[in-house]
Amino acid sequence: MEIIGYVFVIIAFARLLAEGFERLGYPGFLGEITAGMILSAILIDMPRDQMALLAELGLFFLMISAGLEVTPEELHYAGKRTLPLYILTYGVMFLVTIPFTGWIISSDNIISAAILSTASAPIVLRLKRFFGSDFLHVALSYAVISEIFGLFLVYMVIRFHESPGDYGPILSSVLKDLVFVGTLLYINYLLGIKQKVRIIRFLRRLRSDEAVFGLFMVFSTSLAFISEEIGMHFSIGGFLAGLMMHSDLVGTKQYDRLTTIVSGVTYGIFAPIFFAWRGLNFETELSLVVIEFFAIIYTVRLALSALAVRKEGIPTSLVRGAGIASFGVLGLLMGEIGFVSGVLSEHMYAMASLASVLGIFASATLGRAVNHHQKKRASSAA
Structure with missing residues (x-):
């Protein structure tokens, strides 16, 4: 009952602030993070251990929801444009962090650059009407x-830290990851060609939405377990x-049934807990150096993104750039994992965490200003 009481307080207060932020024109999850702070x-x-478990479930469902937003074909098509942009952004962020680590290249730069190169899917969806349908998928x-590459880089650094000089297990783990992802995508391709009609007919025979959701949860938790066992983050399986x-x-009908339930469970229960938990564990420091760090990082990243995805008209290019340069809550998780594992210093953890939160606010504010x-x-004109 003690756990239930804390959960009730967190969800109620988080949703209250989320509603307030929505009325101000900001994404609700910013209110949920603020509630946690x-x-x-x-x-x-x-009881932090139990709440941490619920927050992990929140991340799991959020990653499932992100996967449901795109198809493998869309990811493949858009990835041809976004993967080079991500590599460029990561490289620039890596270089920009060097002066703030005493001109010494270390794991601080690798992880901080991963945190500062992420984008926030909720911010992207909030600004989608400025993008055009063609750019939304990008x-x-x-x-x-x-998000996936950021988590991957963090775990790679942790593995190097745990077994310095011994690259055999690390290369084996990377190979397992590639085989796992490649096999799943190939199976998905084969099913889409040969078994699609059978799958749709089978799902139509299920009498309730709960049965469809139950089968999907068995499937998603199985992939999450496998991804965790081979050294990937469990959320990538989701x-x-x-x-x-x-x-x-x-099939469209079964997809709608599934997304309706997943969305209700995710954004009604687990997402508020996850975002509030990120706020509860938020670590930062306020100083001139931190403000300078954010100002430089955001200005460089916004300019880079806006130029890379520019379209006729400065406002559209700026909003597109703001969508790409919207940082993300998952960056807070990457920082927490790196800090707890001892591969990210407290100073860079604090600066990167604050930059992530301020970057989300800045991108949302820029979108509102353009609107x-x-x-x-x-x-x-009228």
Whole structure:
């Protein structure tokens, strides 16, 4: 009952602030993070291990939802544009962090660059009406690729830290990861060609939405378990499960049934806990150096992104760039994993964490400013 009480308080307060942020024109998850920051000073005796488990479930469901947003074909098509952009962004962020680590290249730079190169899928969806339908899949693809590669880089650094000089197990683990992902995508391709009709007919025979959801949860948790066992983050297995359950494979009706339940469970229960938990564990420091760090990082990244995805008109190019340069909550998780594992210093963890949160606010604010400007111009023209 103690756990249930804490869960109730966190969800209720997180959703209350989320509604307030939505009314101000910001994504609700920013309110949920803020709720966590406020509650961190109040819920001092909270059972952290149990709440951490619920937050992990929140991440799992969020990655499933991200996978359901795109199809393998869209990810493949958009990845041709976004993967080079991600590599370029990561390289630039790596170089920009060097002056802040005393001109010494270390794991701090590798992980900080991974954190600072991510994009926020919720911000991308919030700004999608400025993008055009053709660019939405590109922006979502960047968000997905940046999150997966960011987690992968963090775990690679941790493995090198745990077994310095012994590269055999690390190469073996990377090979397992590639085989696992490649096999799943190939199976998905074969099923889409030969077994699609049978799968749709089978799912149609199921009488309830709960049965469809139950089968999907068995499938997604199995992939999550396998991905964790071979050295990947368990959430990547959840993302791959969502990626494979696209409407072309399971049928539009079954896809709608599935996404409705997953969305309700994710954003009604587990996502508020996950975002609030990130706020509860938020670590930062306020100083001139931290503000300078964020100002440089965001300016460089916004300019780079806007130039890379530019379209006619400065406002559209800026909003597209803001969508790509929206950082992301998953960056807070990467920083926490790196800090706890001893491969990210407390100073860089604090600076990268604050940059992630401020970057989300900055991109959302830029989108609101452009929206206000366009409305003002439209009313003047009328």
